Amino acid sequence: MNARFALAAIAAAIISAPVLAQSTDYPTKPVTIVTPFAAGSGPDAVLRLISDKLAKLWNQRVVIDNKPGGAGFIAIEQATRAAPDGYTLLQLDSEHLAALPHLYKSRNFKPLQTFDPVASLFRTPFFVAVPTDSKWKSMSDMINEAKAKPDALSYGSWGIGSPGHLGAQQLEAMAGGLRMQHVPYKEVSQLYASVGAGDIAWAFASIPSSAGIYKAGKLRYIAVAAPKRVPQMPDVPTIGEAGGPKGLEVNSFVSLVAPKGVPAAIKAKINADMGKVIADPEIRARFDTFAFEPLAWSPEEIARNVEAKSKVYGELVVRGNISLD
Missing domain, CATH: 3.40.190.10 (Periplasmic binding protein-like II)
Structure with missing residues (x-):
């Protein structure tokens, strides 16, 4: 019995060794981040600043590949063709992840079945x-x-x-x-x-x-449209304080996702390293300029926030009879 347990442990160690090596060594070559945002746009500018920090941390080039147009589907379709190895990531905002499935039902786009959430970047209030x-x-x-x-x-x-x-x-x-x-x-x-x-x-x-x-x-x-006032505009009241409906929040968050199937160890490393970058004082100062709220969500937290926003957006799309098919 003990011999069988020992053999099983050895086998598990042999199987897990490549995954651990991937986590330790990643990345061993340039990483590409595909984005649906045009060069020079706000999300692109932030992504480039972040990518510079990641490149120094990883000692590898981080290449930004702008693929604007098509409501985001040009970038999305390019990323879906990539290998699920962590070397191709995709920057999306919460509307790509939560609204597109309701607006373009004929495309049968199911974000959380197509991509793995990897890391969060920021949230912006409106x-x-x-x-x-x-x-x-x-x-x-x-x-x-x-x-x-x-x-x-x-x-x-x-x-x-x-x-x-x-x-x-x-x-x-x-x-x-x-x-x-x-x-x-x-x-x-x-x-x-x-x-x-x-x-x-x-x-x-x-x-x-x-x-x-x-x-x-x-x-x-x-x-x-936020639960509390924004420090950059302290004199501007929340919608509830200004006589509007209490609890109304309008915001957008930006995340990185990867083709479904990226090894868990690599996802964990990207998430942890992105957390270090988001905590960088230079990044925080840039975010403060724009009233961006830095986010350090786990992949599971990203998925939960996508699902919550998708529920709200689905109801609003039905209410407004909105379709882009």
């Missing part, structure tokens, strides 16, 4: 931005006018199914069934220029995406 000369001083002002004028008020977003669109759908539902007109834009810069000019009444906005128009004095924030 503010309610209005023209500087808007008569609205609070969410109560907006909601009262929207109730008095159904389908009359317009809001903009950076695309159908974006957090700006689905967040407004959630606001409508939680504020008692408001009805407002959605105006999608192709360019984020054009969206906030239109808010500043008063072409549309309001839009959800992150600090980096609306900073130029904000600094030019053409728009202001009347609330943030």
Whole structure:
């Protein structure tokens, strides 16, 4: 009996040795991170800063491969063709992971069956931005006018199914069934220029995406869709504090995933090393500039947050009868 146990232990050690070696040695060659975000965009800029830190930590090149377009599917499809060995990673935001399956049902995209969550990067909150000369001083002002004028008020977003669109759908539902007109834009810069000019009444906005128009004095924030105020904008109340529905959160988080089947030891190493990079003072300072919240989630926590957001988005897509098929 003892001999059999000894043989089993030896066999297990032999089988596990390659996995342990992979973990210890990884990476032994350049790592590619595919991203659906265009070069020069906010997520791309952050990814490049992070990749520089990873390259120094790993003593290997980390190559950023920008594949924008196709609602993210160009990058997604490229990553799915890669080997599940940890040498090809994919940067996705929570909308790619949680909204695309509901918006493009015909594609049968099942993110958590296609990819393994590996590491989290950051989460960004969204503010309610209005023209500087808007008569609205609070969410109560907006909601009262929207109730008095159904389908009359317009809001903009950076695309159908974006957090700006689905967040407004959630606001409508939680504020008692408001009805407002959605105006999608192709360019984020054009969206906030239109808010500043008063072409549309309001839009959800992150600090980096609306900073130029904000600094030019053409728009202001009347609330943030977060559970607490953002340190970078301490005078801006939460939506609940400003007379809107309590509990309304509109945010987006960015993560790294890998083709399904990456060895557990390699996933654990990438996650741990990314945690070290996210804790770097230079990275933290850059995140603070944008009001990005650093995240150090485990793969399991990423999956749980994706599933929770997917449930909310699924309900909002049905409510708004939204489809991009």
